[in-house]
Amino acid sequence: MEQQLQTIREKALAQLAEAQDTAALEQLRVSVLGKKGELTGILRGMGKLPAEERPKMGQMVNETRAAIEEALEARAAVLREKEKEERLKREAIDVTMPVRPRSAGAPNPLYTVQEELVEIFVGMGYEVVEGPEVEYDHYNFELLNLPKNHPARDAQDTFYIDDNIVLRTHTSPVQARIMTTRKPPIRIVCPGRVYRADEADATHSPVFHQMEGLVIDEGVTMGDLKGTLDAFAARLFGEGVTTRFRPSFFPFTEPSAEVDLTCASCHGKGCRMCKGTGWIEVLGAGMVNPKVLDMCGIDSKRYTGFAFGMGLERIALLKYNIPNLRLMYENDLRFLAQFR
Numbered sequence: 001m002e003q004q005l006q007t008i009r010e011k012a013l014a015q016l017a018e019a020q021d022t023a024a025l026e027q028l029r030v031s032v033l034g035k036k037g038e039l040t041g042i043l044r045g046m047g048k049l050p051a052e053e054r055p056k057m058g059q060m061v062n063e064t065r066a067a068i069e070e071a072l073e074a075r076a077a078v079l080r081e082k083e084k085e086e087r088l089k090r091e092a093i094d095v096t097m098p099v100r101p102r103s104a105g106a107p108n109p110l111y112t113v114q115e116e117l118v119e120i121f122v123g124m125g126y127e128v129v130e131g132p133e134v135e136y137d138h139y140n141f142e143l144l145n146l147p148k149n150h151p152a153r154d155a156q157d158t159f160y161i162d163d164n165i166v167l168r169t170h171t172s173p174v175q176a177r178i179m180t181t182r183k184p185p186i187r188i189v190c191p192g193r194v195y196r197a198d199e200a201d202a203t204h205s206p207v208f209h210q211m212e213g214l215v216i217d218e219g220v221t222m223g224d225l226k227g228t229l230d231a232f233a234a235r236l237f238g239e240g241v242t243t244r245f246r247p248s249f250f251p252f253t254e255p256s257a258e259v260d261l262t263c264a265s266c267h268g269k270g271c272r273m274c275k276g277t278g279w280i281e282v283l284g285a286g287m288v289n290p291k292v293l294d295m296c297g298i299d300s301k302r303y304t305g306f307a308f309g310m311g312l313e314r315i316a317l318l319k320y321n322i323p324n325l326r327l328m329y330e331n332d333l334r335f336l337a338q339f340r
């Protein structure tokens with residue numbers, strides 16, 4: 001039995017010196033010291049020994065056990081340290097590594113244009129005003145001299161919410177809102193989204209953007225309108241770009257004009273962009289109809305005013321030479337990044 005103990009001890013010490021990780025060490029501990037372990041087996045066998053030999057043997061078993069435990073603990077400490085170092089090495093983060101660049105967004109050219117237009121008019125003393133996109137028929141049509149059943153209503157394919165509420169078909173209702181709540185002098189621009197039941201294609205979208213302008217004061221003339229839009233055209237597209245007024249009709253202006261700008265591609269010589277005419281239609285404008293002034297509570301005998309409206313998409317297409325309206329709504333960075 002003594003011999004056996006000696007063998008167990010030597011074998012255990014040799015094995016534990018070879019254990020390469022704490023898991024192997026634990027296995028070894030169980031196989032030697034565990035309930036079914038070799039040493040425990042010896043302890044059990046002691047019952048068969050003569051009584052006078054038992055104390056000595058018991059002491060030897062305990063000594064062996066203590067020696068193995070001590071060696072196990074020492075080896076475990078070494079392995080734990082080694083494993084910790086390996087883990088730290090594995091988990092190390094190289095803080096000097098360069099950051100993977102995140103691609104930044106880019107402004108939509110539509111809003112770049114809107115900002116530019118706003119800036120031009122703010123520079124001329126205009127105030128920026130906004131109105132609701134879900135609008136009363138009253139402001140969108142009635143106060144603009146488009147009573148129910150007026151044929152000109154058909155030209156604007158309106159989304160009706162109910163009989164009295166629409167998605168605004170233009171930014172002109174903001175004029176009416178301002179005229180009914182303020183006293184002249186009034187000098188405002190109103191950019192914003194508008195809606196029409198149009199099929200989407202390269203040049204149409206059921207949601208698009210306009211900017212409206214309105215000036216009301218004593219003695220405002222068509223000459224002021226022309227001068228203002230000429231200044232605007234030159235600021236937007238460069239010196240030499242001016243406006244051409246063609247007679248037109250809008251119920252809310254009298255007289256009314258369709259306003260063309262000198263084609264910025266060919267400087268008026270005639271090209272594909274302007275279909276050879278040298279001009280590009282960009283705005284609707286006119287003198288505010290006295291009837292509209294009166295309906296909105298502004299004395300048409302004392303005050304006159306002009307108004308204009310333009311489509312932002314159209315200006316963005318022209319300014320940036322964008323071939324298809326849809327590109328501006330998809331927010332594809334490959335497209336947008338070109339305007340950074």
Ligand code: DAH
Pocket residue numbers: 169170171172212213250252253283284285286307308309310
């Ligand atoms: N509201 C018109 C439209 O959407 C554009 C317009 C024309 C606005 C003439 C005006 C104006 O203020 O005077 O087609």
